[in-house]
Amino acid sequence: MIKLNGLTKTYATTEVETTALHDINLDIGPGEFVAIMGPSGCGKSTLLNILGMLDSPSAGEYWFNGTEVARYSEGQLAQMRKAGIGFVFQSFNLIDELTVFENVELALLYHDIPARDRKARVQAALERMKVAHRAGHMPQQLSGGQQQRVAIARAVVSQPILILADEPTGNLDSHNGEEVMQLLTQLNEEGTTIIMVTHSHSHAQYARRVVNLFDGRIVAENLRAAA
Numbered sequence: 001m002i003k004l005n006g007l008t009k010t011y012a013t014t015e016v017e018t019t020a021l022h023d024i025n026l027d028i029g030p031g032e033f034v035a036i037m038g039p040s041g042c043g044k045s046t047l048l049n050i051l052g053m054l055d056s057p058s059a060g061e062y063w064f065n066g067t068e069v070a071r072y073s074e075g076q077l078a079q080m081r082k083a084g085i086g087f088v089f090q091s092f093n094l095i096d097e098l099t100v101f102e103n104v105e106l107a108l109l110y111h112d113i114p115a116r117d118r119k120a121r122v123q124a125a126l127e128r129m130k131v132a133h134r135a136g137h138m139p140q141q142l143s144g145g146q147q148q149r150v151a152i153a154r155a156v157v158s159q160p161i162l163i164l165a166d167e168p169t170g171n172l173d174s175h176n177g178e179e180v181m182q183l184l185t186q187l188n189e190e191g192t193t194i195i196m197v198t199h200s201h202s203h204a205q206y207a208r209r210v211v212n213l214f215d216g217r218i219v220a221e222n223l224r225a226a227a
Contacts, residue, residue, distance in 0.1 A: 001193055002028040002051065007060035007070075009046055009216075020046040022216045024060070028195065030161070033188040034142070035204040036197045038213035041185060044197045045166065047213070052085055053077040065161065072152045082110055086155030088184075090167035092147045094139040094154075100126070101135040104154045111158065113188065125153040129183065145176030152183055163187065165196040169203055181206045 007024040010017055021043045036044050050054040050062065055067065056077070062070040069080060075111055086107075087093075094103050098225075104122045113121070126132040129149040148168065151184055155163055165184060169177035181203050188194045196207065204210050205224065212220040 001030045001032075001065055002026070002195075003063040004059070005063075007050070007057045007062060009043075009050065009055070010058045021050075021057070021227040022192045023215075024218060026096075026211065026218065028191055028193065029190070030190055032209060033185070034196070035210045036195065036213060037199070037201075037204055037210055043216040044092065044213055046194070046195050046216075048132040048164055049081035050088060053081045060154055066101045072087045084161045086158065086160035086163045088148070088151050088155050088163060088165040090170035092139070092144075092151045092171070094147055095151060096139055098138075099135065100131065100137050100139065100142070100150050103150060104157050107154045107158050121157055122153075123126065125157040126150075128156070129153040137147070143176075144172050146178060148172060148176070148180050149183070152180070152187075162193045162195070162209055165194065165198075167197055167199065169198070169200060177203065 004024050004026040007021060008019065009021040010019045024047065036047065038044050039053055046055070050057055057070050060070065061068055064080060067082065069077065072080070098106065101122055102210055104125055105118055108118045108121065123132060126135055129152055131149045131153065134142060134146060139150070140148065162215055168184065169180050172180060184196065185206050198204050208224050210222045210224070
């Protein structure tokens with residue numbers, strides 16, 4: 001599904017050039033659950049942004065589902081993103097002025113989906129995440145764990161083939177963090193490819209493969225044995 005060849009990302013100012021990612025080579029197959037780990041500033045978020053087509057590499061190739069997208073325009077990347085990628089963020093990124101239902105529905109508004117079908121899909125996603133009873137509430141009326149469940153519902157409502165999770169348990173207590181990891185594991189078991197950035201060694205163990213970054217380079221990969 002994903003193939004990175006010599007992927008490099010540099011940021012340049014008038015005085016200095018910084019390499020955030022250097023010569024990344026990585027293959028991720030459909031249905032994998034991969035955790036990306038490393039110290040702060042090692043390039044994890046930069047890599048996730050490129051995988052999510054929110055940023056473009058400075059050099060190298062990025063193949064997504066058989067298409068080389070490294071040199072795509074922002075409009076082309078947006079179309080690819082919309083068609084196949086869901087996002088889960090540490091800070092939830094829900095819109096305070098919208099209800100839970102409206103936050104999840106927002107992910108479908110740019111798709112050519114009739115209103116009746118949108119409503120059914122949003123309801124199904126909320127029920128799946130066990131927050132359907134909060135559909136009419138505003139985000140600030142929810143606990144952190146409930147907000148992240150809504151964020152996951154928003155990520156899956158468009159039925160993406162890939163979910164990118166950036167520190168999805170970072171703002172949660174241990175109990176809610178474990179619940180979120182179990183939800184991601186369930187989605188993966190149903191066939192969704194998941195790539196997760198995390199600082200948590202215990203949560204990384206939910207993944208089948210752990211990729212370690214340091215100073216913008218992959219320094220280790222570990223495959224976890226099946227349970």
